[in-house]
Amino acid sequence: MARTQTIDDDVLIERLSHTFRAVGYEGASLARLAEVTGLQKASLYHRFPDGKRQMAEAVLLSAGDWFNEHVLGPLAGPGTPAQRVTAVGRALDAFYDGGRKSCLLNLLSQPPGEHSPFAQPIREMFSALIDAFAAVAREAGLGDQDAADRAVRAVSLLQGSLVLARGLDSAMPFRAFTASLGRELGIDQ
Secondary structure, eight states: OOOOOSSOHHHHHHHHHHHHHHHHHHHOOHHHHHHHHTOOHHHHHHHOTTTHHHHHHHHHHHHHHHHIIIIIHHHHSSSOHHHHHHHHHHHHHHHTGGGTSOOHHHHTOOOTTSOOTTHHHHHHHHHHHHHHHHHHHHHTTOOHHHHHHHHHHHHHHHHHHHHHHHHHTOSHHHHHHHHHHHHHTTOOO
16 A cells, blocks of 8 residues: 655745755755655655655655746736836846745756756756746847846846845845846847
8 A cells, every 4th residue: 555645745845945945955854854744754755765866856856847937937927028028027026025035046056067967957947947047038129148248247246135134134235136137138118
């Protein structure tokens, strides 16, 4: 007879995500992951036979799905560029809890030169966001190079505002970023 799951998959992924966001991959010990999920280590291994790496992969996959649905999809969807960027700013604000949640991509990245099992999906997610920002900026009338430059700057500001918000223990830098996203991309709002 199969065991009854004591925690729903979505809740489990959210708790794992919160832990990886709070302490990074290296800081997320199996004991800590078991504690925050309310599962025994054996139960975690039952759900994730490849251990912590598989847990982090599941969290990244979930974050990628969220970004596809709430950021990349809307940036390419209907409405004016300004309307889409405003909606995406609100979605990012919700995803990062107004700047109070750190970026998983940052916390799961390894220092330069070190091998990371997450390097490829992280690179792909950053590239997809840059491409989507550039596309909406081009649609708003910017030239290819200006749109690409502004898109890279916007992603840099997004990441920097999250680091600054965490370091200052203030949502202000992130909120300032989301409020200025349209201007950063050259879109009149």
